[in-house]
Amino acid sequence: MLRRLHSLPGLVAALLLVVLATSGAVLSLNPALERAVATVPARGEVNVAELAASVVQQYPGAEQIERLPSGAVLVYFSVDGNPGADLVDPLTGTALSAWEPSAYFTWMKDLHRAFLLDDVGRAAAGIGAVLMTLMCVSGAFLLASRAGGWRKLLAPIRGSGSQRLHTELARAAVLGLLISALSGAWMSAVRFEWVTEAEELEAEFPAEVAGTAPAPVGSLQALQGVDLRDLHQLILPFPDDPQDVYSLRTHQGSGYVDQATGQWLAYADYGAPAQWQTFIMELHTGEAYWWLGLILGVAALTVPVLAVTGVIIWWQRRRSMPRLVGNTPAPTADTLLLVGSETNTTWGFAKILHDGLTEEGCRVHVAPLNQWTGRYPKAQRLLILTATYGDGDAPASAAQFLHKFGSTQQPGSQPKPAALPWAVLGFGDRQFDHFCAYADQVAGALQARGWPQLMATDYVDRQSGQTFERWAAALGAAISVPLNLHYTPLRPATRTLMLIDREDFGAEVNAPTSILRFRSGTPHRSLPSFVAGDLVGIFPPAGVADSAVAIDSTHSGTSHVPRFYSLASASRDGVLEICVRRQEHGVCSRFLCDLKIGETADGFIQKNPRFQPARGKSPVILIGAGTGIGPLVGFIRSNRTHRPMHLYWGGRLAESDFLYKDTLHACLADHRLARLNVAFSRGPKPAYVQDSLRVDSAQLRELIAHDAQILVCGGRRMATDVATVMDALLAPMNLSVAALKQAGRYLEDTY
Amino acid sequence: MKILTKAPIKSLLAATGLLLSLSLASVAQAREVTITTELNAYRGDGAYLAIYLTDAAGTYTRTLWVAGGKSKYYKHLLDWARGSGLKAAEYDGMTGASVTSGKSLTITVDINDALIDAGYLVRVDSAVEDLRENRGDAEIALTSQGAGTPVAGRVYVKTLSYSL
Incomplete structure (x- = not known):
């Protein structure tokens, strides 16, 4: 709303x-601009009588003197019947320049x-x-x-x-x-x-004036009492008219001054409402x-x-949600289907569930979890499909759900929704430690409120259509709606990427790793837009799938599940660069690592804004191991402002898998990288990246005290170990990894 | 020049006289006067104008017309404002739109016969937003001879003329 x-x-x-x-x-x-060219005397320096005296001396035909809001002083005069206007020096009354309103x-x-x-x-x-x-x-x-x-x-x-x-x-x-x-x-x-x-209150027009010989304007007491800073406009009497008066407008009020006696004939304040109105203007x-x-x-x-x-x-928001034909508005829906999605794949499942339920006569309202309002008067059930981001965090379209759900459950909150029977389906990848952790959190929150659970929470591993179809059938049974769904994955629009260059490392230490550089494989078509730290999703071609590694038994060999790799370059570099470790049973990594120059792969860009250095000049601590160096090198290479970047990286053997060695030394030389600290687990002095951090505790604390941001990229186990070391290191500062994460200063990208 | 301009006015007078004698004998002491104020081309918004009658000494006598939509700005037509006291009764039914740069305003008013050739003047005060305010931007004596002869104004007013 x-x-x-x-x-x-x-x-x-x-x-x-x-x-x-x-x-x-x-x-x-x-x-x-007007102010810049104006002389502006301080308060107390010049009064209106003095100004008028010097102006009249320079301009015998002066009719009107105005102080513009900028502080510039303007004189309107006539010479031989021809009107003119000049900006004048308020101290001497001499002309500065002719004045004309700017046409522009x-x-x-x-x-x-x-x-x-x-x-x-x-x-x-x-x-x-x-x-x-x-x-x-x-x-x-x-x-x-x-x-x-x-x-x-x-x-x-x-x-x-x-x-x-x-x-x-x-x-x-x-x-x-x-x-x-x-x-x-x-x-x-x-x-x-x-x-x-609010009308400005005006002074009464004087009924009578002294009518005797006019006194010199500089001697008029009433005008002497008004500071130039308060002046708005002074209209001078006609020289030959003894009945005429000085008409004065200041910022506070207006009045008339007798040209013979120099006394106020009348004066009135504009009044507070009118002055307030002028102030607004x-x-x-x-x-x-x-x-x-x-x-x-x-x-x-x-x-x-x-x-x-x-x-x-x-x-983008319109486009990111699949077009749902017949999405029921929230107030009339009987079934709520809320979606937590980071990459929009979960939306594909939601659409199929929506269509299936709608076909069976349910009135389904589909929305992102973030749009939870608690106002669902007709709702009979709540279905939640959600992915998990990173280390058990909420995905983008669900980030505010628990907070919002919590606040609609506070005692006295309006509205307080009735308890709805619910079911949660989590989406994730079992290779991660915190598989579907956010789905569990959501289920936990609903359980804690005592809302009735329709069926046990289930989990879809790597977009398995089979699991989803099974869950939907069970859901149908639970709510007495026959549901027989068939999931066909939405495949994002991909580009053809052609390998143009590769460097291979780590064969000697049983960790074959390649740096791969791609160009657009379609002639006359440039690469899509991305920055270092974004992800490229790669679909290995169908034939590559190893029967021993069934991705999904129902669609074996079609490899509809992309694998994601962090980008080490930005599109403005003209190449798409990734760093891939060849996994013995990894369908996609084997495919990529075996690619020959000139061969192509299908990929698409997945933005990853959560893993980006914050803008500014503060230091950045980059921590990684193995292929985790990819995005970190990307950040260093694009560090054109030379903010202090400190890299801690761990490999196996300096002679074998020191990735980006030359690039890093070049960046050190031109100060894109402030300090390079590498550790190798094999060799004369075996050490892990955690050990380097421990040794540098004092320096790291110093950097963190100066608002440093920490970005960690690598395997999950390494990230956990690094977090343990960092926690110990932060404790004396009354800080923790959790606190830094909360403040957006500790970011992890793990696999 | 004079002869050329007098001829049509004479015939107009004759026609008016005929009309008056035919039907409006009772208002014979009032004269219909057409006053034309032509403005210079200047850079700015529409001008507010007060067209009014003063006696020989320059004392305000009556309002003839006020051009300008917002009465709150009338105070900037200073001499007229002072003379009329800005009382609404002085200008009720005698107001219209402001007059933009280069345009002219023609009004027709009834003026008492006794005021013609008696030293009375038609005077115009003018003001434009963010620009100068002019007391007596133009004035012209109200005489039988002066009819049809424009006088030059000082600032925004290019010419002021009337026909009887």
Whole structure:
């Protein structure tokens, strides 16, 4: 709901807001530019009588003196009946330059407030301001919900390209945008008389004046009492009219001064409501504080980027969910089917389950786990299909589920959903230690609430269609709906990759490992976009599958399950580079390691934004072993800003499997790598990477005290050992791996 | 030049006189006056104008027309504002849209015969957002001879003229 409140007005108003914001940003320069060329005396230095005296001396035909909000002083005068206007030095009254409103800014202002269309355009601009306010507020709530609470709003933001750019920019700009949008909406409401405008209280027009000979303007007491800084406008009397008066407007009020006696004939404050209103307007135009105007202008400049990335995010989200024909809206659904998916493969299963249940007359609502609201008045059952990310964490589309589910279960929370019978199906890969750990967590949370369990939690290993079909049949029995599903996997769109270069290592130490470099295998087609640390999913060709290693008995030999490898290069390097250890029974690794130059493989890119160094200048500690060096080398190679990167890596034998030896030394030489620490388990001084960490405890603590981020890549066992060493090392600092993980400073990519 | 412009006005007068004598004898002491204010081309939004009548000493007598939609800005037409006291009763039913750069405004008002050739002046105050405010941007004496002869304005007003 909140998301829709954000994306709908965003899509509708994107273009409108881009024009408003861009023109606003240009206009924000005006006060600062005027300020830059103006002489601005301090308070107490010049009063209005002094200013007027020097101006009248330089300009006998002066009619009107204005102090612009920027501090510049402007004189309107007539010479021989011809009108003129000059900017003058407030200390001497001498001309600085002739003044004319800038045609460019005048046009821009008209574009900004009325799209050059007068009243219709003004209304559109007003609607734009209201939509912008709505976007800011809904966006702030989304940001908080994404971060896991308002207090965590400033925590590092994870996510891929557009998502990250959008959230980071929006977080930085939201306050500025809100000020501009709210004040703009207010001004528009005043313009169209939706709110009653506070009238400036005006001084009574003087009924009588002294009428005797005028005194020199410099001697007029009332004007001497007004500081130049408070001046808005002084209108001088006609020289030959004894009945005329000085009309003065300051920032606080207006009044009339007798040209003979120099006394106030009348004066009135504008009143607080009117002054407040002027302040809102000057806040918007940047006239109140030129520097704030610039800040608001910079904030406004984010809008075009936010609009483009916002539309991209919306489009990606739309595309990532399979098209569900006849997805029942949540309020009328009897079956809730919630999905936790990192790579979208789980969605494929959800779609088949949805279609099967719908065919049997169920009213099924499918949604990501993150969209849990607790408001499901017609629901009779809750089905959850979820993958697990990394070390038992929630996948992307489920990251907020447990938090949201927990808060809808608090005593007194509104709404408190009725207990629903539920079933959970986990998706994962048995090769990982924490196989389907997140599915177990979800099941545990539901059990803890005492919600009735329809059937035992089951687990699908490596997208096994058979397990899924069996589970669906059991589910059908449990809810008395005949379910006979057949799973055909969704195969992501792949590209042909051609091997152009390979280096082989480790044959001597029984760890054959290859660095493989690919180009696009399709002529005239470049590689897809990726960065180091992203993954490439490779489908080994059907013939390669070893009958001894059945991936899935129902689809034996079709190898519909991709294997993922971390990328050691970015697409802008022009090659796709991976580092693969040949596993004796590994279908895919054997296929890749046996590839000859010129041969091809089918692959697709899987973004992996969770395993990326945070932006900034803080140090980065990279820890890896074996082929885990792949993405780490990628990060080092793309370290163009020379932030301090420290690499700890473990191999077997320096002479045999020192991967990337030359690259690393080259990076040391040009400071992309600050320090290289390698350990080899065989050789004169056998050591593991954990041992190097232990030896360097003091240095590592120093780096961590300076906000270092830690990225670990390698086998699961190594990652566990490293975490143990790091915990011991962090203890004296009152820190732990868990605490650093929470803060987004300890990232793992394991296999 | 004079002869050329007088001819049509004479015929207009004749026609008006005929009409008046035929049907409107009771308002014979009021005269319909058409006042045209032509603006210069300037860079800015529409101009607010106050067109009003003063006596020979320059004292405000009555409002003829106020161009400009928002009464809150009328205070910037300073001399007129001072004279009229900005009382709504002074300008009720005599307002219209502001006049944009280079355009002209023509109004027709009834003016008491007694005020013509009696030293009275038609005066225009003007103001534009973010630009200068002008007391007496233009003024013209209300005389039988002066009818049809435009006078030049000072700032936004290019010419001010009237026909009787």
